[in-house]
Amino acid sequence: MIPVIDDLIHALARLPGLGTRSAERAALALLRKPEVLSDPLVDALQAARREVRCCSVCGGFTSLDQPACALCQDALRDDTMLCVVEEPSDIYAIERSGGFRGRYHALMGKLSPSHHTGASELRIQDLIRRVEQGGIQEVLLALSTDLEGDATAGYLAEQLQRFPVTVSRLAFGLPADSGVRYSDPLTLKRAIAGRIRQGG
Amino acid sequence: MIPVIDDLIHALARLPGLGTRSAERAALALLRKPEVLSDPLVDALQAARREVRCCSVCGGFTSLDQPACALCQDALRDDTMLCVVEEPSDIYAIERSGGFRGRYHALMGKLSPSHHTGASELRIQDLIRRVEQGGIQEVLLALSTDLEGDATAGYLAEQLQRFPVTVSRLAFGLPADSGVRYSDPLTLKRAIAGRIRQGG
Numbered sequence: 001m002i003p004v005i006d007d008l009i010h011a012l013a014r015l016p017g018l019g020t021r022s023a024e025r026a027a028l029a030l031l032r033k034p035e036v037l038s039d040p041l042v043d044a045l046q047a048a049r050r051e052v053r054c055c056s057v058c059g060g061f062t063s064l065d066q067p068a069c070a071l072c073q074d075a076l077r078d079d080t081m082l083c084v085v086e087e088p089s090d091i092y093a094i095e096r097s098g099g100f101r102g103r104y105h106a107l108m109g110k111l112s113p114s115h116h117t118g119a120s121e122l123r124i125q126d127l128i129r130r131v132e133q134g135g136i137q138e139v140l141l142a143l144s145t146d147l148e149g150d151a152t153a154g155y156l157a158e159q160l161q162r163f164p165v166t167v168s169r170l171a172f173g174l175p176a177d178s179g180v181r182y183s184d185p186l187t188l189k190r191a192i193a194g195r196i197r198q199g200g
Numbered sequence: 201m202i203p204v205i206d207d208l209i210h211a212l213a214r215l216p217g218l219g220t221r222s223a224e225r226a227a228l229a230l231l232r233k234p235e236v237l238s239d240p241l242v243d244a245l246q247a248a249r250r251e252v253r254c255c256s257v258c259g260g261f262t263s264l265d266q267p268a269c270a271l272c273q274d275a276l277r278d279d280t281m282l283c284v285v286e287e288p289s290d291i292y293a294i295e296r297s298g299g300f301r302g303r304y305h306a307l308m309g310k311l312s313p314s315h316h317t318g319a320s321e322l323r324i325q326d327l328i329r330r331v332e333q334g335g336i337q338e339v340l341l342a343l344s345t346d347l348e349g350d351a352t353a354g355y356l357a358e359q360l361q362r363f364p365v366t367v368s369r370l371a372f373g374l375p376a377d378s379g380v381r382y383s384d385p386l387t388l389k390r391a392i393a394g395r396i397r398q399g400g
Contacts, residue, residue, distance in 0.1 A: 001292070002263050004247045011244040014237055016229050017222040026215040028289035030245065031252050031261055037214055038245050044211040045242050047204045048227075049234050061231055063202050089228035092201070 005031065057130075059106030059123055060088045071095075071104060078102040080137040084127060084156065086110050086144060094142060102140075105130060110144060110152040119155065127156070131163050138166045145172060205231065257330075259306030259323055260288045271295075271304060278302040280337040284327060284356065286310050286344060294342060302340075305330060310343060310352040319355065327356070331363050338366040345372060 001009075005027060013023035030038045055062040055069035062069035071077065071091070081102025085091055091104050107122040109115075131139065139160055143149040157167045172190035174183055183191070201209075205227060213223035230238045255262040255269035262269035271277065271291070281302025285291055291304050307322040309315075331339065339360055343349035357367045372390035374383055383391070 002252060002261060004244070004251045004263075005261060007240075008244040008248045011237075011241040014240075015226040017225050018218070022217040024292070025217050025289065027248075028261075028287070028292070029216050031248055032288060034249050037211075038249055040214075041208075041211040042242055042245050042249075044204070044208040045230065045238050048208045048231055049238055049242075051204045052202060052231050061202060061205060061228075063204075087228070088232060089225065092224070092228070 054088065054106075058091070058104040059108055059126075060091045060104060079135050081140065082130065082136045082138070083140045083142050085142050086149075086152075090142060100140070102138075107152070110148045111155060112148045122152075124156070124159065128159060131160060131165060136165055138168060141167065141169045143169070145170075254288065254306075258291070258304040259308055259326075260291045260304060279335050281340065282330065282336045282338070283340045283342050285342050286349070286352075290342060300340070302338075307352070310348045311355060312348045322352075324356070324359065328359060331360060331365060336365055338368060341367065341369045343369070345370075 008027045008030065009020070009023045012018055012026050013020050015023075018026065030041070051064045052061050053064050054060070055066075055072055057068045057072040060069050060071065066073075078101050081100070082105055083094060083100055083102055084105045084107060085094065086107055086109060088106050088108075091106060094100050094104075105123070105127050107124065107127070109117050109122055111117060111119065111122070130136065139156075141153045141156060143153050153169055160167050172187070172194055174180075174187065174191050180188065208227045208230065209220070209223045212218055212226050213220050215223075218226065230241070251264045252261050253264050254260070255266075255272055257268045257272040260269050260271065266273075278301050281300070282305055283294060283300055283302055284305050284307060285294065286307055286309060288306050291306060294300050294304075305323070305327050307324065307327070309317050309322055311317060311319065311322070330336065339356075341353045341356060343353050353369055360367050372387070372394055374380075374387065374391050380388065
């Protein structure tokens with residue numbers, strides 16, 4: 001394969017969700033139709049690079065010309081609830097669910113010894129400062145349900161102990177449109193432990 | 201969502217293999233790590249745009265500084281076999297298979313009334329010219345196994361009738377690592393019709 005094509009495949013394969021084979025497929029399509037596929041993508045990447053910033057309050061994405069993002073500026077949202085997420089993209093996922101009307105705080109990762117991510121690499125001091133300022137009654141930890149997410153949740157709960165806030169975590173259980181026979185043992189164990197009363 | 205982020209998601213979603221959801225995931229990752237993900241991708245896209253050309257012989261990809269691609273220039277390949285494919289990317293797929301040692305010819309599409317692709321939009325005249333020059337004994341049509349691929353194969357076979365070449369087509373049948381219960385009816389019908397004798 002021509003070196004510049006290899007470079008393009010590698011740059012695409014680094015994106016989440018693209019394996020080598022799909023990166024190769026995308027690269028060959030980009031080469032085949034540069035005006036339709038490649039040029040608009042370069043334009044969009046450069047515009048995003050120029051105009052998108054992380055919100056200084058929540059850490060989510062915002063436009064360069066906005067001091068804080070639309071969610072942080074929305075006066076109708078509930079200031080007493082703060083949802084802590086790992087990544088800005090988690091905010092979009094929760095917004096799509098329609099299940100939360102409070103404020104957000106993105107940590108920009110989770111505690112991970114294997115990735116050398118300690119507490120000081122995350123936006124934990126910013127989180128404590130927001131809680132310190134008062135007004136927040138509940139901090140909802142919407143973190144990964146893996147070991148590192150668990151460790152991060154434990155650490156945050158400890159750090160927030162001295163404040164008069166409830167610290168909660170997303171429920172564990174079966175995902176929607178799924179069933180017992182599609183679920184792994186740990187999910188099932190957690191779903192049984194957290195079982196809820198069926199209304200009659 | 202911020203408009204420039206939407207633009208980026210749309211530009212990514214146009215690539216083959218990326219749905220809206222995976223394009224969104226890729227876009228948010230690109231925004232989150234611009235130095236690691238976005239900048240190298242822009243560089244690779246621009247370099248590919250600048251340096252990759254279609255080979256004037258086979259239609260596959262080649263470097264700007266090469267008159268013809270490495271496959272067309274390779275003196276060790278079999279000049280008597282010509283494999284006709286739809287897209288340059290098909291050449292890479294066949295090369296990976298290791299099953300073909302001849303030359304290639306990419307049509308740059310297939311006959312498709314619904315996409316307004318007629319014979320004059322494809323590299324069919326170039327193909328006929330290559331066959332006319334002599335030396336080719338077999339033209340292997342490696343086209344899609346759909347209606348449009350069938351129509352294109354039929355048309356090409358007709359156009360090549362007047363030349364002393366064998367026109368062949370890839371075999372139909374079950375894919376590797378598959379089985380009867382995973383196969384659609386047409387594949388099975390074709391696999392039965394094309395059944396081969398089992399050595400004893």
